[in-house]
Amino acid sequence: MSGDVIVTVTLNAALHVAYTTGDPLPPDGAEGITPLSRPAYRAGGRGVTVARVLRAFGHDVLAAGLVGGASGELIVQDLARSGVPTGFTLIRGESRRFFRFARPDGPIQRFSEPGPYITTEELGRFAADYRRLMAGAAAVVLCGSLPDSLDADTYGSLVTYAVEAGVPVILDAGGEELKYAVGHGPDLVVAETSTETSTGTSTGTSTETSTGTRTETGAGELGATLVRLGAGAAAVTAGGVVSAVTADGEWTAQVEGPPSAPGFASARGALVAGLVPGQLLGWSWPDRLRHALALAAGGAGTWTREPGDAVERDRVDLAAYERLLDAVRIEPRGYFKE
DSSP states (O other), X not given: OOTTEEXXXXXXXXXXXXXXXXXXXXXXXXXXXXXXXXXEEEEESHHHHHHHHHHHTTOOEEEEEEEEXXXXXXXXXXXXXXXXXXXXXXXXXXXXXXXXXXXXXXXXXXXXXXXXXOOHHXXXXXXXXXXXXXXXXXEEEEESOOOTTSOTTHHHHHHHHHHHTTOOEEEEOOHHHHHHHGGGOOSEEEEETTSBOTTSSBOSSEEEOTTSOEEXXXXXXXXXXXXXXXXXXXXXXXXXXXXXEESSOEEEEEEOSOTTSOOSTXXXXXXXXHHHHHHHHTOOHHHHHHHHHHIIIIITOGGGTSOOOTTTTTOOOHHHHHHHHHHEEEEEESOOOO
16 A cells, blocks of 8 residues: 555444335334335445545545445445445444335434454454555544444554554544544544534533533534644535634635535545645644535535435536636634744
């Protein structure tokens, strides 16, 4: 592996399985069989999406993490069809699945499975694989939830391994995972105010500091807290607004448009992917935010959200991306070093 490869890590990868159901459904309590379409499969997990978006923009990537069972095989096969190289560590358990049932004229139903159990031996094999990958990585992106069987400090250990290898770390996590990892020195943390904060409490309106003091907070305050606790920089989402905080200053960014304009709540992976090139190439923060928000608001295409057909697969909508670049409004806030 060359030193230009961006490694994305998805420890709780998922297989999205989409069906179209026949009509009508039998009434409650009635017997009958509802016909289904053949399933459409799509590899999922936030790190997987980050790899897809980066690959679509011409970056060398490698999708790593944990997969197992028949679902794991389908995840690897789907990424291969997308041209995304993989280096997953195999586990004995079955990777989780998300099921989507869509009726021609009715609501969409979604169901999810729990993540697999990860044994100590499997985690050890992944740690060895991960260390080998860090020897030739340009950066590593750690994304998403952890299987319930993994300790909350797992990301903290992975950040430490990368820092020791001199590899920049982009961390996208929340809750206890972020709490334990931020002090290990990730170069960039992506978080949101609707999740658990790095300090362990819900961040809709308040946070709790490392000393246990409860204080009112917003996205900017949470970003400043993350930087104070060890992150090199933080990008915090709150609705359709992203606040970026560094030691040198603070910026807020959002896509201008009518209330019906597309948001990025369901395209978090595209947002994270959009922040990676600027982290590696030293772009200004306004340029980083403009690129990331344009991707997340629609420039990355609909394939970041739902399983699609071959025509839609991994398509970057350059026209939408360029239009959205002009629609991103950046505002500096706070103190700036000269």
